[in-house]
Amino acid sequence: xxxxxxxxxxxxxxxxxxxxxxxxxxxxxxxxxxxxxxxxxxxxxxxxxxxxxxxxxxxxxxxxxxxxxxxxxxxxxxxxxxxxxxxxxxxxxxxxxxxxxxxxxxxxxxxxxxxxxxxxxxxxxxxxxxxxxxxxxxxxxxxxxxxxxxxxxxxxxxxxxxxxxxxxxxxxxxxxxxxxxxxxxxxxxxxxxxxxxxxxxxxxxxxxxxxxxxxxxxxxxxxxxxxxxxxxxxxxxxxxxxxxxxxxxxxxxxxxxxxxxxxxxxxxxxxxxxxxxxxxxxxxxxxxxxxxxxxxxx
Amino acid sequence: xxxxxxxxxxxxxxxxxxxxxxxxxxxxxxxxxxxxxxxxxxxxxxxxxxxxxxxxxxxxxxxxxxxxxxxxxxxxxxxxxxxxxxxxxxxxxxxxxxxxxxxxxxxxxxxxxxxxxxxxxxxxxxxxxxxxxxxxxxxxxxxxxxxxxxxxxxxxxxxxxxxxxxxxxxxxxxxxxxxxxxxxxxxxxxxxxxxxxxxxxxxxxxxxxxxxxxxxxxxxxxxxxxxxxxxxxxxxxxxxxxxxxxxxxxxxxxxxxxxxxxxxxxxxxxxxxxxxxxxxxxx
Numbered sequence: 001x002x003x004x005x006x007x008x009x010x011x012x013x014x015x016x017x018x019x020x021x022x023x024x025x026x027x028x029x030x031x032x033x034x035x036x037x038x039x040x041x042x043x044x045x046x047x048x049x050x051x052x053x054x055x056x057x058x059x060x061x062x063x064x065x066x067x068x069x070x071x072x073x074x075x076x077x078x079x080x081x082x083x084x085x086x087x088x089x090x091x092x093x094x095x096x097x098x099x100x101x102x103x104x105x106x107x108x109x110x111x112x113x114x115x116x117x118x119x120x121x122x123x124x125x126x127x128x129x130x131x132x133x134x135x136x137x138x139x140x141x142x143x144x145x146x147x148x149x150x151x152x153x154x155x156x157x158x159x160x161x162x163x164x165x166x167x168x169x170x171x172x173x174x175x176x177x178x179x180x181x182x183x184x185x186x187x188x189x190x191x192x193x194x195x196x197x198x199x200x201x202x203x204x205x206x207x208x209x210x211x212x213x214x215x216x217x218x219x220x221x222x223x224x225x226x227x228x229x230x231x232x233x234x235x236x237x238x239x240x241x242x243x244x245x246x247x248x249x250x251x252x253x254x255x256x257x258x259x260x261x262x263x264x265x266x267x268x269x270x271x272x273x274x275x276x277x278x279x280x281x282x283x284x285x286x287x288x289x290x291x292x293x294x295x296x297x298x
Numbered sequence: 299x300x301x302x303x304x305x306x307x308x309x310x311x312x313x314x315x316x317x318x319x320x321x322x323x324x325x326x327x328x329x330x331x332x333x334x335x336x337x338x339x340x341x342x343x344x345x346x347x348x349x350x351x352x353x354x355x356x357x358x359x360x361x362x363x364x365x366x367x368x369x370x371x372x373x374x375x376x377x378x379x380x381x382x383x384x385x386x387x388x389x390x391x392x393x394x395x396x397x398x399x400x401x402x403x404x405x406x407x408x409x410x411x412x413x414x415x416x417x418x419x420x421x422x423x424x425x426x427x428x429x430x431x432x433x434x435x436x437x438x439x440x441x442x443x444x445x446x447x448x449x450x451x452x453x454x455x456x457x458x459x460x461x462x463x464x465x466x467x468x469x470x471x472x473x474x475x476x477x478x479x480x481x482x483x484x485x486x487x488x489x490x491x492x493x494x495x496x497x498x499x500x501x502x503x504x505x506x507x508x509x510x511x512x513x514x515x516x517x518x519x520x521x522x523x524x525x526x527x528x529x530x531x532x533x534x535x536x537x538x539x540x541x542x543x544x545x546x547x548x549x550x551x552x553x554x555x556x557x558x559x560x561x562x563x564x565x566x567x568x569x570x571x572x573x574x575x576x577x578x579x580x581x
Contacts, residue, residue, distance in 0.1 A: 019404065019405060020405040020406060022481075022482045022483070023399045023403035023404075023405045023408075023482075024405070025483075026395045026396065026398060026399035026403065026482075026486070027395070027396050027399050027411065028395075029388075029391065029392035029395060029396070029451050030392050030393075030395075030396040030415060030451070030452065030453075030457065031411070032451070033392065033448075033449065033451035033452040034414065034415070034418055034452055037426065037430065037448070037449045037451075037452055038418050038421060038426060038452065040429070040433070041425075041426035041427075041428075041429035041430050041433070042421065042425060042426060042429075044429035044432070044433075045425055045426060045428060045429045048428065048429065098319070098322065101315050101318065101319055102319060104311075104312070104315055105312055105315060105316060105319075106308075106312060107312075108316060112319050112323065113566075113570055114563075114566050114570070115323040115326075115327065116323055116326060117562075117566075117569075117570065117573075118326075118327055118330070118559075118562075119326060119327070119330075121507060121558050121559070121562045121569075122330075122511075122555045122558065122559070123510070123511035123513065123528075123529050123532075123554070123555065123558070124511070124513065125511075125513050125529040125532050125533045125536075125554075126529070126532060126551045126554050126555045128533075128536075129532055129533075129536040129547060129548075129550075129551045130329050130330065130332075130333045130548070130551055131329070132536060132547075133332075133333070133336065133346075133544055133547070133548060134329050134332070136346060136544075138346040138348045139346070139350070140328070140329060140332055140350050143348070143349055143350050172326065172329075175326070177573065180570055180573050180574050181573070181574065183574070184574030184575070229420075229422075232422075233422050233423075233424060235514060236513050236514065239533075240533060240536070240537075243537065256424050256514075259424050259427065259428075260514075260518075263427065263428050263431075264431075264518060269428050269432070272427075272428050273428055273429075276422075276424050276425045276427065276428065277425065279422055279424055279425065280421065280422055280425045283420070283422055284420070287420070
């Protein structure tokens with residue numbers, strides 16, 4: 001008995017000695033990285049957002065006022081929201097329904113998982129390059145639509161159809177991710193519920209409505225939150241289809257496009273930093289609202 | 299035979315669902331198949347192959363030969379490969395070490411540091427974009443590989459996945475080694491690391507894909523043709539000569555995705571599992 005206590009005490013003191021610092025060595029790469037590539041740039045970006053020009057002269061809130069009053073920022077805000085909203089409106093229900101269909105199969109689930117996930121693993125640049133050709137006046141999309149009697153559209157010539165082109169591309173790319181997340185959560189629902197319901201004589205559709213959907217609200221919320229975070233940061237799709245200025249008529253100009261153009265095109269670091277902080281606030285606010293709205297516990 | 303047996307009905311329903319899914323899946327990957335087909339169409343650079351078809355009328359390797367002719371693509375492949383190699387090493391080792399410390403370590407401020415690490419996932423990369431550029435510029439490292447490789451040392455998702463992995467291993471492993479007087483590093487390298495094969499593979503794949511496909515940051519820091527990565531070259535190519543040279547562009551796009559495609563098809567089980575895990579755990 002006594003020996004046991006001594007042993008325990010000895011072990012504890014040894015732990016305290018070799019204790020804390022050794023773990024910081026394990027964490028050193030990560031902490032160094034965070035300090036250099038996250039914390040420092042965050043502080044620096046905050047400081048820059050209050051300065052102007054190469055001399056970094058302090059100008060107070062002028063950059064924020066400039067950004068919030070700028071027409072091109074409003075345009076970027078509108079485009080970003082418009083594209084993100086409709087993309088999620090397509091991808092989330094569609095991903096959920098396809099995941100339910102795959103889950104209902106007894107065989108071949110894995111095959112369909114892989115098939116639907118393929119677009120997601122390709123780089124957005126390659127996907128957009130292919131879409132430039134799909135959207136070509138003599139491309140796949142017009143040809144497919146002509147089968148339904150829809151006249152030829154020059155997709156990237158008109159602001160509205162250009163935005164819908166980006167929505168289409170982004171949806172195509174993101175669908176697989178939603179399907180995988182939904183499938184994992186569908187498989188986590190206890191089969192007991194379904195068994196009990198089918199003993200009570202509930203049809204498969206009723207089981208879906210009253211068991212599956214309520215149990216899936218959590219994962220749908222996650223997809224909405226992640227979807228908004230990604231959507232507010234949209235750039236590559238719009239840049240690939242619309243170039244630096246988001247042509248036509250700045251319809252593909254996004255918030256990140258604004259930061260990119262003002263920061264690296266115009267070398268207005270202050271303005272770009274202010275815009276990047278506004279983007280950060282927007283993302284945090286949206287995440288918070290989504291969590292509150294869906295009453296999710298994290 | 300007015301009522302089918304439940305089993306037969308189920309089989310019919312399954313068959314219908316499978317056909318519907320197959321149809322949807324085909325529509326989804328059709329642009330891909332078409333990309334390959336246009337790449338093989340000899341005349342695609344002159345006329346858009348219309349009406350769209352899967353089997354080229356004039357099959358040839360011409361476009362693929364053109365793609366490799368000037369050597370730019372091979373250089374880009376080399377660049378993407380080197381960047382990915384070092385990024386994978388950095389991000390996987392920092393995730394394994396960090397995940398282990400958060401799983402088994404007992405030290406002050408552990409919870410706070412863990413929250414700090416997870417918080418880095420919430421911060422949009424664009425908020426740090428400009429200071430990062432200025433910082434690397436001051437060290438004269440713009441237009442080198444360093445700004446692309448070094449930041450991959452932060453791998454919050456990897457730390458989370460590693461922590462979960464190490465959490466599942468029995469504590470007894472550590473206790474017995476400790477009694478033998480082994481230090482924390484010895485325990486990690488000799489006992490835990492050899493067991494971490496599956497999670498290391500998963501992290502390596504995810505990190506490879508992320509690196510191979512990354513676009514915005516390389517776009518900002520790389521100017522010279524010699525250092526351009528595959529996505530940069532492809533974007534330059536498709537914006538300069540995109541639809542006018544449809545055949546070559548599609549051949550380039552097809553060649554650009556081969557590495558990620560091969561890795562995905564071989565390792566799909568690991569990839570899909572880890573994606574599902576990361577989404578599940580967010581709950």
